[in-house]
Structures are given as C-alpha cells and as structure tokens.
Amino acid sequence: MPGRATPAGVSDATVDALGALSEALETTERARGHLYTFHQLTGEADLALGDAVAKLRTAGHDDVADRIAEDLVGRNVVPGHWTFQLVEEYDDGYWSTFREHERRAREELAGGVRHLFEARMKQDRRTHGRPGHEATPVRTD
Structure with a gap:
C-alpha cells in the first residue's frame, strides 16, 4: 500500500482493534479540549463577575456586591x-x-x-491516479 504500509504480520483484526483504540483516544483528545474550554470560560466568567460586583458597588448596592464577592468571586468549582x-x-x-x-x-x-x-x-476511498487523491503528499521542490 503506498503511503503507509501495514507492518508484516499485523492482522486485519489488529488493525481494526488499533483503529478503535485510536478513535477512543481521539475522543479523549476532544474531551480534553472541551475541558480547556470549560477552564477558560469559567475563568472569564469569574473575571466578568468581578466587574459586575464593581458595577453593583458603583450603583450603590454594596450589600448585594458584598454577598456575591464573598460567596461567589473566586469560588472553587468543585471542593478544593x-x-x-x-x-x-x-x-x-x-x-x-x-x-x-x-x-x-x-x-x-x-x-x-x-x-x-x-x-x-484512504487507500480504499481515494480515486487512484486522480489529482487531489494522491497516496502521499506531493513534493514541489
């Protein structure tokens, strides 16, 4: 197979199993990305909350601002x-x-x-010999 040959002795069942393992890892990578998104959005929300508290103070609502600042600004998202x-x-x-x-x-x-x-x-789905369907990257140098 051009491009990436299956090593000798590797069965179709092994290729399928490793493919499933790789797919599971890729899903975990996506989950990790969402976790980082959660991390960043939560941080942005906490900073925005601090701005809201300041605006509540400016508007003369110190009691509400104090309650939110003391209980929610900088709060742990899960214990500790x-x-x-x-x-x-x-x-x-x-x-x-x-x-x-x-x-x-x-x-x-x-x-x-x-x-x-x-x-x-890729080998099964590409149209062999057709531009844009090459087995490996086309070198231009």
Whole structure:
C-alpha cells in the first residue's frame, strides 16, 4: 500500500482493534479540549463577575456586591479545585495514562505505526491516479 504500509504480520483484526483504540483516544483528545474550554470560560466568567460586583458597588448596592464577592468571586468549582487544577489532574492522570496505553499497544502490535486503519481507509476511498487523491503528499521542490 503506498503511503503507509501495514507492518508484516499485523492482522486485519489488529488493525481494526488499533483503529478503535485510536478513535477512543481521539475522543479523549476532544474531551480534553472541551475541558480547556470549560477552564477558560469559567475563568472569564469569574473575571466578568468581578466587574459586575464593581458595577453593583458603583450603583450603590454594596450589600448585594458584598454577598456575591464573598460567596461567589473566586469560588472553587468543585471542593478544593479551581478549573486549572481539574485540567492538571486530568492531564497528569487519565489523559496521560490513556495516551501511554495507546502508544504502548501500537508499539507492541504494529511497530509504533499510527493510523493504520485510516491509512487503509484512504487507500480504499481515494480515486487512484486522480489529482487531489494522491497516496502521499506531493513534493514541489
């Protein structure tokens, strides 16, 4: 197969299994991105909340501003954690462990070659010989 050959001795079932593992990892990568989005949006909300508290004070509503500032501004999103701590724990724990298992499985079962399932799909779906359907990047140098 041009582009990315399946290593000798790697069965179709192994390619399918590694493809499923890779897909699961990709879903985890998407989840991680959403976690970072959650982290950033929560931080933006807390800063905006601080601005709202200042405006409440300017409008003469110190009692409301005090209540919100004391109870909500800078509050943990879960006990003991700001969002950066959730991100760090996810990255250092689940995400890193998941990536390591996927890498190790590829190393043991396919010589470390990535995306074998997708490479096969590309070969099946592309129109051989047609511009824009090349097996590998076209060099222009």
